[in-house]
Amino acid sequence: MFQRGQVECTKNKCPEDDCFMQTNRTDPKGCCKICRGCFYQGRHYESGTEWRDPINPCMLITCKAGVITESNTRCYTPCSNPLPALPGECCPRCPDCRLNGLQFAIGGTVKSSEDSCVKCTCQNSGMTCSKNACPVLQCSPSMTILDEGACCPRCNGARELLPPPGKSCLLGTSVQKAGATVKYDKDTYCLCMNSTSICARDTCPPLNCPKDRQHYPTSDSRCPQCQSFYENRTVCFVGDKVFRNGETWQESECKTCSCFRGEVKCAIEQCHQSNARCPQNMTLQKEPGSCCHKCIEEDGVCTVYGDPHYKTFDGRSFSFQGLCKYQLTGDCQDQSFFIRVTNDGRSTKTSAWTKTVSIRMGKLKVNLGDKMRVKVNGERVPLPFENYFVNVTKTAYSVLVQTNLGIKVVWDGNSFLEVSVPSSYKNRLCGLCGNYNSNPKDDFKTRSGRMAFDETSFATSWQVGSRKACQRSEPVTGSSCSNFRYRKMREKLCKPLKSRMFSACHEQLHPDSYIKSCLRDMCECPSKKCYCSSLTAYARECQRLGILPYSDWRTLTGCSTNSSQYY
Numbered sequence: 001m002f003q004r005g006q007v008e009c010t011k012n013k014c015p016e017d018d019c020f021m022q023t024n025r026t027d028p029k030g031c032c033k034i035c036r037g038c039f040y041q042g043r044h045y046e047s048g049t050e051w052r053d054p055i056n057p058c059m060l061i062t063c064k065a066g067v068i069t070e071s072n073t074r075c076y077t078p079c080s081n082p083l084p085a086l087p088g089e090c091c092p093r094c095p096d097c098r099l100n101g102l103q104f105a106i107g108g109t110v111k112s113s114e115d116s117c118v119k120c121t122c123q124n125s126g127m128t129c130s131k132n133a134c135p136v137l138q139c140s141p142s143m144t145i146l147d148e149g150a151c152c153p154r155c156n157g158a159r160e161l162l163p164p165p166g167k168s169c170l171l172g173t174s175v176q177k178a179g180a181t182v183k184y185d186k187d188t189y190c191l192c193m194n195s196t197s198i199c200a201r202d203t204c205p206p207l208n209c210p211k212d213r214q215h216y217p218t219s220d221s222r223c224p225q226c227q228s229f230y231e232n233r234t235v236c237f238v239g240d241k242v243f244r245n246g247e248t249w250q251e252s253e254c255k256t257c258s259c260f261r262g263e264v265k266c267a268i269e270q271c272h273q274s275n276a277r278c279p280q281n282m283t284l285q286k287e288p289g290s291c292c293h294k295c296i297e298e299d300g301v302c303t304v305y306g307d308p309h310y311k312t313f314d315g316r317s318f319s320f321q322g323l324c325k326y327q328l329t330g331d332c333q334d335q336s337f338f339i340r341v342t343n344d345g346r347s348t349k350t351s352a353w354t355k356t357v358s359i360r361m362g363k364l365k366v367n368l369g370d371k372m373r374v375k376v377n378g379e380r381v382p383l384p385f386e387n388y389f390v391n392v393t394k395t396a397y398s399v400l401v402q403t404n405l406g407i408k409v410v411w412d413g414n415s416f417l418e419v420s421v422p423s424s425y426k427n428r429l430c431g432l433c434g435n436y437n438s439n440p441k442d443d444f445k446t447r448s449g450r451m452a453f454d455e456t457s458f459a460t461s462w463q464v465g466s467r468k469a470c471q472r473s474e475p476v477t478g479s480s481c482s483n484f485r486y487r488k489m490r491e492k493l494c495k496p497l498k499s500r501m502f503s504a505c506h507e508q509l510h511p512d513s514y515i516k517s518c519l520r521d522m523c524e525c526p527s528k529k530c531y532c533s534s535l536t537a538y539a540r541e542c543q544r545l546g547i548l549p550y551s552d553w554r555t556l557t558g559c560s561t562n563s564s565q566y567y
Contacts, residue, residue, distance in 0.1 A: 101248030233262025
């Protein structure tokens with residue numbers, strides 16, 4: 001990947017890096033070796049597949065590196081009022097999704113600290129807990145490792161082995177003839193069928209006692225048992241702390257414990273893969289105090305740039321060259337804040353640019369002017385500035401206003417403006433930035449609540465203040481650039497949007513609309529640098545998608561002194 005002027009390389013992680021039966025075939029990308037699958041009852045299954053027998057839901061079947069493991073499910077019911085198992089399921093249900101004091105949400109998975117192989121899942125129908133035997137592995141026991149907190153061992157590394165001849169099977173280091181049955185360990189027997197070892201394995205009963213009370217009755221026992229414990233204590237001792245029976249505490253972000261008859265019982269929350277992809281407009285985050293990353297809705301963003309081009313919170317784009325004061329956005333439900341903009345024509349006939357921005361929250365008013373000047377309640381303030389309601393900071397290219405409501409405003413002192421609001425403001429906003437309800441089709445709702453059919457009718461309905469704030473009585477519509485000179489110069493200055501410095505973003509965000517805005521901005525540009533606003537807007541949106549443009553794009557395009565800085 002080309003980024004920051006350098007080629008950066010990353011190594012893909014193969015899904016199964018512990019396969020002792022790799023084939024000589026690779027995945028569609030040609031990167032990872034494919035692990036040998038299984039043939040079972042006339043069907044082929046990929047390695048790593050897990051399913052339940054359609055006739056017996058208490059039979060779990062797994063395919064791992066050419067070996068099928070059939071294991072019976074042992075149910076664990078940690079509640080006193082279980083509900084019967086649903087049709088097609090094996091285990092009874094607890095009405096409440098709570099294990100050892102940990103309450104977890106629908107879709108969550110928790111395992112017991114007493115028995116790491118007991119897994120509880122929460123669904124709409126309640127909580128079910130079960131335990132299954134570990135899959136039979138292709139590698140010898142001496143080649144296995146058990147990760148901390150894991151239930152089952154895994155092979156240490158991966159091997160590419162030639163498949164045995166005919167319909168025979170390779171299990172461990174020995175080859176078995178088709179139809180032969182072998183004893184894998186003292187309780188596991190495997191049958192060779194169609195080059196696949198099919199192993200039947202009994203599952204040990206779930207344990208609900210602490211690990212220091214678990215033992216093997218004899219030297220050849222496969223399953224541990226709980227030692228008898230007759231003392232009925234009323235408190236639990238954890239370090240220098242004492243907890244009474246029924247008391248619950250948080251031992252870590254992912255581990256919750258409770259005291260039960262003098263014994264400490266814990267539940268450990270299980271997280272899905274941290275590299276899971278989130279739906280659009282959501283990002284993977286880990287909230288303070290929580291165990292797992294989860295998809296959280298991103299802040300809504302409204303952007304204003306150039307000869308004003310607007311992109312609403314819901315992603316609708318339009319242009320409007322009005323030269324008055326307008327409500328950009330505001331809380332029309334609780335009136336907690338309002339943001340207004342005043343536009344200026346800069347001595348042109350048909351164009352307009354944002355001149356000033358005002359943010360009002362109750363009795364506090366913050367004004368952002370040209371050259372990044374800032375006033376608070378009418379008085380100019382040096383930066384950085386901070387009080388209970390706002391924090392205002394300045395960089396080389398922009399001013400950032402952060403409010404205690406979670407609202408952020410970026411202003412470059414020229415024409416670029418970006419407003420971001422928390423998702424809690426959904427369906428509460430109104431103004432030129434739309435109503436923020438994830439539906440761009442109804443963004444053109446006027447102040448009176450009616451839908452406008454064009455941007456001019458919509459935008460003029462949000463005009464505020466007196467007529468004295470207007471430089472032109474009516475906004476110019478349908479202006480053309482065909483009669484303006486310097487066409488080749490305009491195209492050259494806007495061309496970087498299609499160049500290599502932004503190429504990493506092209507696949508996810510097509511630059512055409514920004515190029516069109518850029519060309520329009522240069523039609524009647526007093527400073528000859530109006531193209532920088534479109535480049536800045538594109539760079540900002542790329543970064544919100546997690547893509548950084550070429551680090552020195554400002555210097556290379558001549559925008560290092562006249563546009564806002566992206567973050």
